[in-house]
Amino acid sequence: MGTGSSKGVLVDTAGVVIASATIPHAMNLPRPGWAEVDAESTWWREVCDISNRLAGEVPAGSRIAAMCVSGVGPCLVLCDDDLTPLRPAILYGVDTRATTEIRLLTEEFGADAILERAGTLLSSQAVGPKLEWVRRHEPEVFARATGWYGSNSYIAAKLTGEYVLDHHTASQCDPLYATSEFDWNTEWAKRICAHLPLPRLVWPSEVVGAVHAEAAAATGVPKGTPVVAGTVDAYSEAFSVGVRSPGDQMLMYGSTMFLVQIIEEYHSDPALWTTAGIERGSLALAAGTSTAGSMIGWLQTITGGASLDTLMAEASAVPAGSEGLIALPYLAGERTPVFDPDARGLFAGLTLRHGRGHLFRAVYEGIGFGIRQILEKFDDAHTGRRTVAVGGGLRSPIWAQAVSDITGRPQLVPEQAIGASYGDALMAAIGVKLVEPETDWAMIEREIMPNPDNRARYDELYGVWRELYPATKSLVHRLGELGDRD
Template sequence: MIEAVLGIDIGTSAVKAVLVDAGARMLSTGRAPYPTRQPVEGWSEQDPEDWRRAAILAVGAALAEAEAAGGPAIVRAVSFSGHMSAPVLVDAAGRALAPCLTITDQRAASMVPAIGADLAAALVARTGNKPVGHLVLPRLLWWQHHHPDIWAATRAVLSPKDWLRVWMTGTRETDTTDAGNSMLFDPARWDFAPDLAEAAGIDPAKLPPIRRPDAVAGPLLADPAAELGLPAGLPVIVGAADMAAAILGTGVDLSGDVAVTIGTSANVIAGVPGIDAALVEPFNTLPSVEPGVLYAIASHFGGGGALAWLAGLVTGAATPDPGWIGPIAAEAAALPLGSEGLIFLPYLAGAGSPDFDPEARGGFLGLSMKHGRAHLLRAIVEGVSADLCLSIERLGRLAPQRRIVFSGGGSRVPFWAGLLADLSGLPVVPAATADASALGAALLAGLGIGWYGGDLAAARRLAAPRATPIAPGEGAAGRVLRARFAAARRARRPDRLG
């Protein structure tokens, strides 16, 4: 038997669970998917109860895999990461009162004008973030305006990982990294700003207490322990937002590394010294797991979700087997850069950074009879990568860039890392695991019980990538593709063509 800590990541499409030893070595994994519903165009929501059911399955799978590999693991602590910009409104008992709006949900964009110019300016100055529909504050205003009964019954606003932890411990709190995404967090105070909440019409009492990501929230309760197959009384650690956890789980050095994570959506992350006016339009500025350290994040809503869309078309399955992509990816890797004239605009859920345009739409341009399924897949990978390079380039004007650390489900596509190197002009090193957020959550669990010497930097070094960086190739073809993509982006607003 081996001692381990458990990380649970509530992703945008599945719960991932990982068991990790004291050397940050991943022992086993488990995964359980759940649906995202789109009842109206532009809406995207999940049922929090699906996360709980998926967590039970994913943890069970990770425990079973560890036992099959070398005997049962002795789990010493558990922690979490979870998808961001996804407020869960709960009652006094911690029950969810409504569906959770995921990051690609666009309905709250209508509430941004209601914030007003004066408050918007104060939010920018204090938080470093411009009001946009995918952040938490406009979503709270949407619930308040459209469902005042639900808002009146709300006792706390939690993140997905906080909601799951309430079930496990009965304690209701959040951490600095999820609080930072609310637009009501003041980095100068490293805490919520009650005056900003009151100015926005949000009762500060609905904002939960803030704890450190590596703080102990409480012991695991008996009933959830039995369902999860874990010992009651196990220390449960607060956890972090998925991107903050991924920074830890990839071993990213925010002084020079750029993190690119591709899940359902895609993100570009780099360290910043503080709030900067140049970051406000295309990026969000958020707190990391390290006290006082901020990062800039570009949120691109077109990521691996476009591949999931293609998988549904190719396989006809509502939940395709992950193995569907292997043979097609091999064909796509053999195609030349540029997909033989096919360009994909990755705006199936609107545009995130740098435009934040909910009315943008995706599409294939240049489609002809010669193009097959491999061309479609490669064009999606190229389109997502070219879109990400818009943010990588902008961040490069503000801070030094040494390399890209690449993680997330997209990093499992064999040719994606090399393509990203060619288009960005930066070396790309794959992270030690694609499940970086789950690994980061497990490291927080270890830190919470004193593993890794209780030293965040030591835990990060253990997670640092060991692979040889992929150097960018000859840049002419990449520059041509990026120029063609930039020209094609004009078609992202079909309502403005003509």
């Protein structure tokens, strides 16, 4: 269940996709800084619809051996005893409503202590402040709730009745989880969750229960089918393309950028997210931007709505470096590594000779500079040895090449680009022991190599780009305040 659609696949034990189905959806943006989804009418309905379609494609003589669901996250779904959501699900870091709660909880527990215990400073990505926001602003909802869920654990509960949360998702529910210990940070978790019980912790490829009769009728999946926990969709996608060993990295090119790197030893950095991984006892670093492809879509709209083919042709005709034009792609604030919900987008260096193609290329390059900044932070924990690129943004002839040129890193593009649902299928197969735990279905189709002719130019521009945000931060904050006042 992604930000823009839900997708399912029916896969055999060799990794061959037998059938797939996709249902598009949109998140709700009811107020500035809010991002929500109706968990029941969107996520659960779409899981039911897709499961029914795929169940009808099972070859004769075969059976559905297991099911696994991942979803956007970390999110917050508050339910009653009947698993009825009491309010729309509050989404991951794109929902920035809990800024006051982030500040208050940081003051209460201490930033250094949070970083040491949870591995990550509190930000809009964290679930703890979202729970605190509901408690403070919607006390009647909080009081009625009897359980809290992520997107995938809500579906697991609807399928099996089990109240669980996978370790990876829990490790993004800061400050509720002690990442270095792979367990709940019990004192803080009970303070924030109050009367709400803590879910049973499981690893993403563990079987958590079986499809019960009511869920079987709704989904078309036979009663008794084992259900595997699943996790946050970006990590399922990383798993699907073989990002599993220390030094492996995934770059996800989508509406936002999401980056994952597997690390060998526990490492915390205030500019990153430290999390549990997919496999038992594994650790990872993660980072995410607030915009990426969404900024390309915005720019396409405001410049007249020309086709992407036309725009990419114009941008491709512009030389590397966009003739001195650089962009800060902070149109929705920024998550890692600056963690500033009040950051704003910026073009610097505009002249009359710059055209539409320059703007598009500069945006791609600005996103690339942000990726380089994050990867340099990743290297402090474990030097990246293998980078796999995924996501719809790879259809752009410029974007991934600019990233390789800017970072100096080759990128491997897998043959199978289905995404998180393919990783879910692999976790399901591992969970019921139909394949060995080390099984990897990923096949590499091509490699994007850096163009050394562009490296010196990009190194120089990157130095300027890095100075742009701190040099303008106070000014754009003032502009934001004026805009909010209007």
